[in-house]
Amino acid sequence: MFKSLTEKNERRNQLSIMAQYLNTNFMINTVENEYLINIEKGVVTSVQEGPFVMPSYVFKLTAPKDEWLKFLQPIPQPGSHDIIAMLRRKVLKFEGDLHPLMSHLLYFKLLLASLRPVENKNEN
Numbered sequence: 001m002f003k004s005l006t007e008k009n010e011r012r013n014q015l016s017i018m019a020q021y022l023n024t025n026f027m028i029n030t031v032e033n034e035y036l037i038n039i040e041k042g043v044v045t046s047v048q049e050g051p052f053v054m055p056s057y058v059f060k061l062t063a064p065k066d067e068w069l070k071f072l073q074p075i076p077q078p079g080s081h082d083i084i085a086m087l088r089r090k091v092l093k094f095e096g097d098l099h100p101l102m103s104h105l106l107y108f109k110l111l112l113a114s115l116r117p118v119e120n121k122n123e124n
Contacts, residue, residue: 001068002028002035004115005044011114016042019107024100027055029062042107059096067091074117083109 005012019042028035034050036057063071063086070080079085084105086092094101101108 001030001033001065001072002037002115003047003049005037005047005111012044012111015107015110015114018042018110019104022100022104022107024058025056026096026101027057027060028068029060030065030068031062032065044111057096059094059098059101061092061094063092071112072115076116083112 019039022042023040025036025038028037034052034055036046036048036050036052036055037044038046038048061083067080067086070076071083071086073080079089083092087094
């Protein structure tokens with residue numbers, strides 16, 4: 001689900017400029033699966049899929065798999081369109097040291113939104 005964060009594309013290349021001084025690792029937990037994501041200089045360098053025995057991470061985002069699937073739709077419903085909206089609905093939980101997340105909040109929002117499929121708009 002989150003493995004494609006390491007793939008290069010134009011949107012993610014532009015994002016790395018926003019967070020060029022960000023070096024962190026964080027976990028996304030879907031209750032069923034865990035993903036440990038490493039970011040160096042604003043670029044996602046690795047995504048490891050768990051389970052992990054004693055993972056080391058700075059912060060963790062936890063939500064049920066069905067909520068992540070709603071978030072990853074091409075045009076998500078209101079309340080599932082943003083990690084802060086999911087937090088407000090109490091379906092997403094933040095844990096750990098939130099300083100890297102909050103100081104680069106727009107970066108993380110756009111990074112996770114970059115996983116959504118892009119709709120082709122063919123105008124004739």
